């Protein structure tokens with residue numbers, strides 16, 4: 520049986536980054552991913568602000584395109600902010616995860632693709648992990664000092680049964696990858712386009728993000744809870760199809776891929792962060808921001824915190840992961856609780872008119888302020904904008 524210092528299950532942004540950091544520090548690391556290639560679950564839209572590249576030392580090769588502008592549409596209003604500089608990136612999600620796994624490999628990490636986690640059990644101070652390759656009939660076992668659950672919303676490792684799980688809030692998301700004609704592409708290139716309001720996307724929001732090579736990603740997320748005013752809504756895909764038909768209106772297009780996923784978020788961050796020498800990272804501990812369903816850079820941030828605690832544990836400087844849970848909750852809880860309250864109001868309580876009005880207020884924000892609201896959760900800037908709007912009216 521092979522022995523590792525750390526076995527990480529799931530090669531998403533959280534698991535890939537964790538493997539990359541720990542292998543660079545010289546620990547013996549195994550990263551396993553159930554899919555054979557990263558194209559198999561290429562679900563994430565991958566929009567991030569620019570600082571993510573430098574903060575997490577990411578490569579240009581993971582980028583689908585850069586964005587300079589933001590446009591926000593509601594049922595009746597459109598607001599647009601422009602810049603001559605790049606303000607962020609749209610990752611090619613498959614290439615991003617490929618990059619992280621490749622870097623981990625270069626650092627000496629073993630990366631096993633097409634390998635599924637089955638179960639694990641304690642054996643003295645180690646954990647034995649049962650895994651199964653897709654193309655082999657017999658499971659195999661490895662022994663590890665620390666086991667990491669980076670399986671995203673599935674949380675396949677940290678909970679052994681459904682009964683143990685807290686109640687989660689749920690989002691369903693679907694996205695189309697389109698190849699469009701050059702003229703249509705230019706309308707959306709360099710711009711993050713968001714669509715809110717009951718016509719475009721009741722109980723959630725939609726987007727159109729540019730990739731390279733005349734490709735656009737367009738999708739919709741819907742929060743799986745009742746709306747105060749809307750008794751019934753259409754199936755998820757109808758909203759994305761409507762955006763293609765009535766917003767993008769391409770002269771010609773081809774659907775290259777349709778993908779989707781779900782998010783399960785624990786309100787108040789009541790996730791299980793660790794148990795004995797197993798700990799959970801990324802979406803498995805609700806690092807995703809539930810207001811914007813934006814989770815890549817937060818998964819990175821959480822992984823960095825986890826890696827510090829894992830290294831300390833391997834060096835025998837600490838004997839429990841309780842301080843990991845405390846640091847994670849101190850890092851995320853305050854902002855995440857505020858965002859959750861706002862998202863409930865906007866997506867599940869507001870009338871269409873109120874959403875129009877909210878976006879009308881944004882007119883008086885600079886692009887920098889808007890980015891602070893959308894990506895740094897400085898909602899006081901929104902309040903300043905709305906006061907200015909009302910004063911001028």
Ligand SMILES: Cc1cc2nc3c(=O)[nH]c(=O)nc-3n(C[C@H](O)[C@H](O)[C@H](O)COP(=O)(O)OP(=O)(O)OC[C@H]3O[C@@H](n4cnc5c(N)ncnc54)[C@H](O)[C@@H]3O)c2cc1C
Pocket residue numbers: 528529530531532533534551552553554560562563564565566567634635636637669670671672673675692693694738740779780781782800801802803807812813814815816818
């Ligand atoms: C439709 C949609 C659009 C999004 N758009 C954005 C965006 O624009 N910007 C942004 O920042 N975030 C976005 N997100 C959120 C972001 O993608 C996630 O927060 C992020 O991927 C979480 O990373 P993770 O590594 O924790 O989990 P994941 O990315 O979910 O990775 C988990 C991995 O574990 C693997 N796995 C699961 N079970 C097992 C098992 N038993 N054995 C082996 N492997 C297993 C899975 O195959 C998967 O590869 C979006 C999410 C959705 C659903």
